[in-house]
Amino acid sequence: MKIEQQIAIRQLEEKIHLFSSTVNGTFLTTDDFVLSNTHISTDTFNLLLPTSAHIQDPQKVKTTIEHLQSQKQSFSTWVDHRLLHPDWTNLLQEYQLEEVERNTIMMLEQTEGIDPAISSPLTIKEVLDERTLLDYKNIFIELFKESPEAIALEDYFQRFSLEAIQSRARMFVGYVDHKPVTTGLLLEATDSYGIYDVITRAEHRGKGLGSDMFHYLLTQTENKQKCVMLQASADGKNIYQRAGFQPIGEMVVFE
Template identity: 85%
Template sequence: MNPVQQMAIRQLEEKIHLFSSAVNGTFLASDDFVLSNTHISTDTFNLLLPTSAQIQELKKVKAAIEHLQSQKQAFSTWVDHRLLSPEWTDVLKEYQLQEVERNTIMMLEQTGDIDPVTSSSLTIKEVLDDQTLLDYKNIFIELFNGSTEAAALEDYFQRFSLEALHSKARMFVGYEHRQPVSTGLLFETNDSYGIYDVITRAEHRGKGLGSDMFHYLLTKTENKQKCVMLQASTDGKNIYQRAGFQPIGEMVVFE
């Protein structure tokens, strides 16, 4: 695996660690995998992330999965497709974890050429207080309306501490006519930025508001020489390619 691919996995590892610590969760790291456990039954924030194609400690992998399942904790497994070896495939099948989606890992080498001027109709605010956090939470959870995950995420955000993010993750809400309509998250590590959670409320889609939020996040990178990474759905891949992002891999999600 080349250094860029390793950087993408390392960024996701740091991100899930941070968002587990934001609710006083636990984080387990081994030679084969890392596991964030919020102690809330959410497959959005409880993540098993393989870090090696070869499993050195199979018993530890199985013990981690069995512990989550015995506690009835929902979780998801995110695997870089280059690490999806027969060993990992067998383990996932054994515990009835099924593939639910594949996302393209994409990278922009630097943001020095990003036009700082936006033509957005959005008023974008950073999440720095209870009201903006509530607006962010409501938009985020709407994606899961009617599911058990929605209730779990309510619990997650009830316990959530902004202070625990230590400015490594900056959350933003976009307002149109003073109504919260979109979100975005900019995450920073030592060697990269990551863009996550670019969400637009269903009734406001199709107006380019998600693209406006995405562009705004790119303008908020302080170190313009750092690369930016994201994970794109099939629908979003072409949008990001037009912004200069290039595919560098694929992430397979199991639940």
């Protein structure tokens, strides 16, 4: 396994561990996978992450999936494409888990020399209180409006402890004319930073506000020599490449 692949998987593992613990969820580590379980039926935060290509204990994986399904716990499975051995593809098919998307894993080697200035109407505030957390939550949940996932996420954020993540993750909201329009999250993992949840409300897209939030997050890293990773959709890949990010792999999502 390449070092960049190890860093990407380790970062995602640390992220899902953090965001399950903040709602008093559980985290399971095995030789084949890790699992975050919030005990809320959300496939956004309940995540099965394979860590090896060959499954050493298939029964352990099956028992875990069957337990989630018996408890009616929605979850998603995120697999680095280099780990998609038939061990995993056959098992996922057995439980009728289907591929729903692929994202490009991208890396920037360091953030030294990034200009902190942004020329836009965006005012960015860190989420440090209940008011800005509510704004963040509302933008986040709009992605899933009128779906069971939206209801589950409302439950998740009702239990969410901001204090529990602040040593490892910083959340931000961008405002235009005092109205919340975009979000972003910067995670500090053991050997990398991660950028997540760069979301812009539908009516404000196409104005560069998400790009401004993304650029701002890059200026907030304390260790400028530490690499930054993110997962890009096909639409966002070119934006991140212009910022110096390079593709290092692909993450396949099953639900």
